[in-house]
Each structure stands twice: as structure tokens, then as C-alpha cells.
Amino acid sequence: MKSKRIGQRTVKLQNKPKIISSASVVGPKEGEGPLRDYFDLVLSDDLFGEKSWELAESKMVQTAMETAVKKAGKKLSDVNYLIGGDLINQILPASFAARELAIPFLGIYGACSTMAEGMCLNAMMIDGGFADYILSGTSSHYCTAERQFRFPLELGNQKPMTAQWTVTGAGSILMAAEGNGPYVKYVTIGKVIDKGIDDGNNMGAAMAPAAIDTIYSYFDDTKDDPNSFDMIVTGDLGKLGKQITQDLLKERGLDISKVYTDCGLKIFNLEEQDVHCGGSGCGCSATVFSAYIYDKLMKKEFNKVMLVSTGALLSPTSTLQKQTIPCVAHAVVIVNE
Amino acid sequence: MKSKRIGQRTVKLQNKPKIISSASVVGPKEGEGPLRDYFDLVLSDDLFGEKSWELAESKMVQTAMETAVKKAGKKLSDVNYLIGGDLINQILPASFAARELAIPFLGIYGACSTMAEGMCLNAMMIDGGFADYILSGTSSHYCTAERQFRFPLELGNQKPMTAQWTVTGAGSILMAAEGNGPYVKYVTIGKVIDKGIDDGNNMGAAMAPAAIDTIYSYFDDTKDDPNSFDMIVTGDLGKLGKQITQDLLKERGLDISKVYTDCGLKIFNLEEQDVHCGGSGCGCSATVFSAYIYDKLMKKEFNKVMLVSTGALLSPTSTLQKQTIPCVAHAVVIVNE
Incomplete structure (x- = not known):
């Protein structure tokens, strides 16, 4: 095979x-x-x-x-x-x-x-x-x-x-298997990364290293060009996590800044809606993808998108036991013909 | 394809x-x-x-x-x-x-x-x-x-x-993909079944209907013969759940009794170890398969086994909210050449 x-x-x-x-x-x-x-x-x-x-x-x-x-x-x-x-x-x-x-x-x-x-x-x-x-x-x-x-x-x-x-x-x-719509071309499964952050009110910083690892791996594996994407979008890093991701990827020689955003910044108006660093939760990338990004793909306004949902694998139990926060991010590349 | x-x-x-x-x-x-x-x-x-x-x-x-x-x-x-x-x-x-x-x-x-x-x-x-x-x-x-x-x-x-x-x-x-060992021939993914049991101390009865549904589906799909198996083994139904599964499958015209057992009955000595209806937990079918069943497959003492791990999808939150227990069971058929 x-x-x-x-x-x-x-x-x-x-x-x-x-x-x-x-x-x-x-x-x-x-x-x-x-x-x-x-x-x-x-x-x-x-x-x-x-x-x-x-x-x-x-x-x-x-x-x-x-x-x-x-x-x-x-x-x-x-x-x-x-x-x-x-x-x-x-x-x-x-x-x-x-x-x-x-x-x-x-x-x-x-x-x-x-x-x-x-x-x-x-x-x-x-x-x-x-x-x-x-x-x-x-x-x-x-x-x-x-x-x-x-x-x-x-x-x-x-x-x-x-x-x-x-x-x-x-x-x-x-x-x-059959039908109309954009298709999934690549997937990159994330490793669990933990840089020692233990503050459940700073998830963007905790999850950014996992996003960085997965995004960097995708580009390292495929030699793809970040600027060939209409959008590279992380799940819920928020304002701070997005900045960290963008900056640290640049330090590693990968500049995604022209096409990069985060679902947590798309779903709320940060200035008016009092959501601090932005949206988070499983529903953040789920709704932004299912509603906004899918619509753009169907209308061919977007033809190549990378969705990188980001997860913090903490639990109430691990928090009580004073553990740091292991994080993970998976990437899916969706394209039109 | x-x-x-x-x-x-x-x-x-x-x-x-x-x-x-x-x-x-x-x-x-x-x-x-x-x-x-x-x-x-x-x-x-x-x-x-x-x-x-x-x-x-x-x-x-x-x-x-x-x-x-x-x-x-x-x-x-x-x-x-x-x-x-x-x-x-x-x-x-x-x-x-x-x-x-x-x-x-x-x-x-x-x-x-x-x-x-x-x-x-x-x-x-x-x-x-x-x-x-x-x-x-x-x-x-x-x-x-x-x-x-x-x-x-x-x-x-x-x-x-x-x-x-x-x-x-x-x-x-x-x-x-390559190597020595028994191989997986069939898989049957379970549906979530809930017959209304809400007692977390009677999981065998709660999970039995999910096991029954999955086992019955496998035999309905494949027309396989239960007696061609060396062992059909559920995950952790225990003594009571095993009896329910065996009896209700028989009522539906499927007699697995000659080859059927449950990991919860294999791992403990029920009479001497004070474990009531037997073993349970993710680790029950995991260890019984990884230790005992895999050993028998490698020695060709078993050549065809169905493992049906059974799960109760309750949570502390659903229990506090007085919900019943949704259950699921997945089947894997492992064979030697």
C-alpha cells in the first residue's frame, strides 16, 4: 500500500x-x-x-x-x-x-x-x-x-x-466519501506539551507551545508555504496565546502572521463584549469552523484553511493536586479542488 | 475502493x-x-x-x-x-x-x-x-x-x-502493519444504550444491554458461528451482567454460552477475594486481554477471540442530576492465521 x-x-x-x-x-x-x-x-x-x-x-x-x-x-x-x-x-x-x-x-x-x-x-x-x-x-x-x-x-x-x-x-x-464540499487533505496529530504553566486563567500561554509544535511540524513535514493559506486559525488561544504563537514561530523561521488568526478573536468583539483575552472552549473552534469558515469555503472565498484546535488537558483533580497543564493541538488542512 | x-x-x-x-x-x-x-x-x-x-x-x-x-x-x-x-x-x-x-x-x-x-x-x-x-x-x-x-x-x-x-x-x-502476532479481523462499534438503570452499584445490569446490542449486531452482520470462537469475552459485566447478557441473547436466538465469559470473572477469585459481582474498570478488560488472552493467542491455544469491552457513560455530575446510565460496548475480533 x-x-x-x-x-x-x-x-x-x-x-x-x-x-x-x-x-x-x-x-x-x-x-x-x-x-x-x-x-x-x-x-x-x-x-x-x-x-x-x-x-x-x-x-x-x-x-x-x-x-x-x-x-x-x-x-x-x-x-x-x-x-x-x-x-x-x-x-x-x-x-x-x-x-x-x-x-x-x-x-x-x-x-x-x-x-x-x-x-x-x-x-x-x-x-x-x-x-x-x-x-x-x-x-x-x-x-x-x-x-x-x-x-x-x-x-x-x-x-x-x-x-x-x-x-x-x-x-x-x-x-x-462522496458528495459536494471542501475536503480534508492533511492531518497532523499533536503531541502533549507542557511548559510548566499551572494557571487555569492563562490558558492561551499554556496552550501556545502545543500549537507551535503542531504547526511547525506540519510545515516541516510538507514544506508547504504559509502564504498559500487563506487562513491558519488556532482554536482558542485568545489574544495573548495568538501573539506568543506567532512570535515564537517567527523565531523558529516560520512566519504565518499574514494569514493567522484565532477562533477566540473571531467569535467575540473583545473591546465591547468584556471577554478579556477572547473566546475559548471546545465550542469556540467548533462554531467558528462550522459557521463562518465552512461558509467561506463553500463560497470559494477561502480555498485553503488550516484549523488547529488547541486543548488544555487539565482537570479539576490535577488542579487540586497542583499539577501543571499538559496541552495538545491537532491540525486539519481543508481545501477546495 | x-x-x-x-x-x-x-x-x-x-x-x-x-x-x-x-x-x-x-x-x-x-x-x-x-x-x-x-x-x-x-x-x-x-x-x-x-x-x-x-x-x-x-x-x-x-x-x-x-x-x-x-x-x-x-x-x-x-x-x-x-x-x-x-x-x-x-x-x-x-x-x-x-x-x-x-x-x-x-x-x-x-x-x-x-x-x-x-x-x-x-x-x-x-x-x-x-x-x-x-x-x-x-x-x-x-x-x-x-x-x-x-x-x-x-x-x-x-x-x-x-x-x-x-x-x-x-x-x-x-x-x-507488519510483524508477528494475531491480527484484528473485524470491529463493531457500539451504540449508546440506556435501559433506565440509575444505580452505580449495579453496573453489570446497566451495561448488559449495550453488550447484547453489539454482540448481536456482529453476528447479524457477519453470520458468523459463535462456537467458532475460542472465547467471547465481555469487559466488566461481572457475574450478574454476564448472566443477563447470555440469557437475553439466547432469547434472541443467539447462544454464546459455550464460549462466553467476562473479564471481571477471570481476574479475581470471586469466592475468596470479596469482590461481590467481580472486577470492573477500564483496567479489567485491558489487563485480562493484554496478559492472559494475548498469551493464549500467541501460544495458539486460542485462535479466534471476541473482546467486547463495556462502558458505563455516567459521571459524578450526571449521578447528582439523577440521570440514568447510558452505556456502550465495542467488539474486536482477533484471530490467528
Whole structure:
């Protein structure tokens, strides 16, 4: 068999696994941001009619997934696999959504790298001929994340300016062996990198080294030109993490500054929406990709994009045990013909 | 491309992804059980020299993974991907192990189905030509699981007789495109099934319907003969869950009773070791497969085995919110030439 590996870390897909549809659901605050017109559904209430935020998050990701399938003109029963996960303990939202969707389920955990992790697996499984249709997606919710990782919302804690705002949102894509849409050309799976940061309110700095490692590996493997991209976009490094990534890559001789942005800067208006360093959470890159970037790809306004979702693999348990924050980032390169 | 799908749910691999080595590490209690002679390392202290049980669990899975690579005569840098996860919030043990191993990492969450989920992904990624070597594995620890999902150990709570004992153990396998060893022939990914059980001390009954659904689907898809297997083995249904699975499959016209057992019954001596319904946890099927079953396959005492690891996708959060327990089971069929 012809090798699909390029260089040390990158896989070149051979059969053009296509993203045939996408969908997104966001909360009220995200619906007031600059991407408001791109989302399929903006909730007026972040409980979405449920009794808890966790159940609301589950309903959001379920709705995004159902919507992606419907927009492709398919039925849930056409879908061979569902790949999902999120930030919440034991991926409660994804598991509960999978129960309702009744599609064979592969649970993943990559913290906020989940969107890209799911797309990498999705693309490889479609490319390898193991499925005709695979749905992947993820979610986050400001209220579920805050109370699990930081403090009860009722305390009204103030945050330092390095902190980010967890996106309330869910995004999903449907990939297929055949159909219309941009396709995944390369994937680069990330290593777990930990530079010793232990501050859960400075995730951009914690995750930047993982993003740097993955982006650098992709370009080292493929000898691709950063300026051939319409956009290279990290998941949720925010303002500070983006600057670190750009600067340190430049120091290593790789200048991505002309095409580089971060989903956490796209989803909110940082000046007006009081989100400090920007958006974060699994739902950040999931909704920005599923809504804005996918739309641009479909309209051929973008023809080559690299999505690098970034995840901080900390947990409430590791934080209590005074551990530093291991991070990971996965890259997916999506192109038009 | 020739379709690799058989029936509704099953994939037939085309390129014989081989399990070229395995390794296991267990705690003291597991080392006193009937499989004591099969494990690579039996700890005398379940803290393994660490300051917390979570860090001990991470060191256990890291050790199992390193040992599997070493036993195959390979280096960590030969391995293209690491696939891992466990029961602990945000898969702390696997993430921290991945940081030390420095292999590109795909985190998964399937609760106690993790061993089989990892093997399914591993086999498809090797079969599809995306990697030469992939390491997968998982762990559980009695003390980390009890304090996260149930009560602090210091309370000394009594358990009902339907409860099981979480295995302190880690198991890992190394799969390869080329090499010696039994190979993965079929995989069947499970749906999330929830029959309304909400008792975390009766996981066998909660998970049995997921195992039944997956096992039945495999035989429905392939028309295979249960008695052609040397062993069909579920992950951790224990005594009660095994009985339910066997009985309900028989009612559906599928009699697996001659070859069927459960890893939770193999790892402990139920009469003498005070473990109620038997072993459970990600580490249960991981160690029983990596130690006992792999040994039998290598010696050609077994030539066809189905491993069906079973997972309960509950979380401390869902339990507090009075939710029922969604469950999942994935099947891997491993054969010799």
C-alpha cells in the first residue's frame, strides 16, 4: 500500500474525504458577536428549556448534529459513526446526545482540541473506506465549564485579564466519501506539551507551545508555504496565546502572521463584549469552523484553511493536586479542488 | 475502493493489523488473583511511589505502554500514535502519560469500553495505512474510581452484592502493519444504550444491554458461528451482567454460552477475594486481554477471540442530576492465521 505519511507527523489523505455539511448552535452572548449571521441557531436562553446547563449543552450538540445531517439531505440512520466529546466530566453532553441519536459512537477527549481531533479521525476513517458518512462535533457552555473548572457562578469571581470566556456553543460537521464540499487533505496529530504553566486563567500561554509544535511540524513535514493559506486559525488561544504563537514561530523561521488568526478573536468583539483575552472552549473552534469558515469555503472565498484546535488537558483533580497543564493541538488542512 | 463494511455495523479489515506485543501492570490485589502469573508487573504498593492515586494510575499506564514497546523491540520514537483514555476526569492518567511518552496523542473516552474502543481505532488506522505502529491502552485504579464516582475510601462504605470491584491495573497493546502476532479481523462499534438503570452499584445490569446490542449486531452482520470462537469475552459485566447478557441473547436466538465469559470473572477469585459481582474498570478488560488472552493467542491455544469491552457513560455530575446510565460496548475480533 502506498504510504500516506509525509515526514514525521503528517498524513496526506488519498480519497478526498469531503465535508458535505455543517451546523452550529450558540448562546445569546455569541449571538451578539461579529459572527451572529453565520449560526444556524442562536438561543435566547442558555438553559435551552432544560433543567441543568449540562443537559442544555447536550441538547445543543445534539441539535447541531441533527441539523448538519438534515442540511445534507441525509437521515441519522445513514450515518455510520458519531465522533464526539467535550470538556465536561466523562463527556456527559456528548454521551447523552449519542444516546438520543442512536448512531454507533466513538467518544473522544481532547479538551478544546476536540473539534480538530474529531475531524482528523473522521477524515482518516472516511479516507480508509471504513464508513460512508461520519458525523463529528463538540460543544462547550460557559456555565458548565466555569462551575466544573473554576468557581460557582454565584460567587461572581473576578478574572485576571489573561483569562478567556468559554463559548456557549456547539458545532458539527458531516463528512462523506462522496458528495459536494471542501475536503480534508492533511492531518497532523499533536503531541502533549507542557511548559510548566499551572494557571487555569492563562490558558492561551499554556496552550501556545502545543500549537507551535503542531504547526511547525506540519510545515516541516510538507514544506508547504504559509502564504498559500487563506487562513491558519488556532482554536482558542485568545489574544495573548495568538501573539506568543506567532512570535515564537517567527523565531523558529516560520512566519504565518499574514494569514493567522484565532477562533477566540473571531467569535467575540473583545473591546465591547468584556471577554478579556477572547473566546475559548471546545465550542469556540467548533462554531467558528462550522459557521463562518465552512461558509467561506463553500463560497470559494477561502480555498485553503488550516484549523488547529488547541486543548488544555487539565482537570479539576490535577488542579487540586497542583499539577501543571499538559496541552495538545491537532491540525486539519481543508481545501477546495 | 472495495467496501470494508459488512452488514449494518461491522467493518472487515483488509490488511491484517497485527498485535505485535502487549503489556500489563496490576495492583497487589489483582496480583493475588488467578491470573497472577500472566502480568508483567505486580505492584506491592498501589501508590507506585507517587503522591496521589491519580499520579500512580498515570505511571501504571505509562509503564504498561513503555513495556509493550520494549517487548516488541521497538523505541517510543517508532510509534506514530498513542491512543488512550480512562475513567478519571479529563482522562488525567492518560494525558499525563502521553506528556511523558511524547508520542502524538489521540485521547478517547469510552469509560470501561476504552480498551476495545482504542483497539478498534488502532486497527482501522493501521489498516488504512495511516501509521506503521500505534500504541493503545488504558487503566483504572480502585482508589481513584471510588473517590471520584462513589464515596471517599475513608468512609468504609459497604456495598450491595450487585456491586463490582474496580481493577487497579493498566494494559496496553502495540499494533503494526507488519510483524508477528494475531491480527484484528473485524470491529463493531457500539451504540449508546440506556435501559433506565440509575444505580452505580449495579453496573453489570446497566451495561448488559449495550453488550447484547453489539454482540448481536456482529453476528447479524457477519453470520458468523459463535462456537467458532475460542472465547467471547465481555469487559466488566461481572457475574450478574454476564448472566443477563447470555440469557437475553439466547432469547434472541443467539447462544454464546459455550464460549462466553467476562473479564471481571477471570481476574479475581470471586469466592475468596470479596469482590461481590467481580472486577470492573477500564483496567479489567485491558489487563485480562493484554496478559492472559494475548498469551493464549500467541501460544495458539486460542485462535479466534471476541473482546467486547463495556462502558458505563455516567459521571459524578450526571449521578447528582439523577440521570440514568447510558452505556456502550465495542467488539474486536482477533484471530490467528
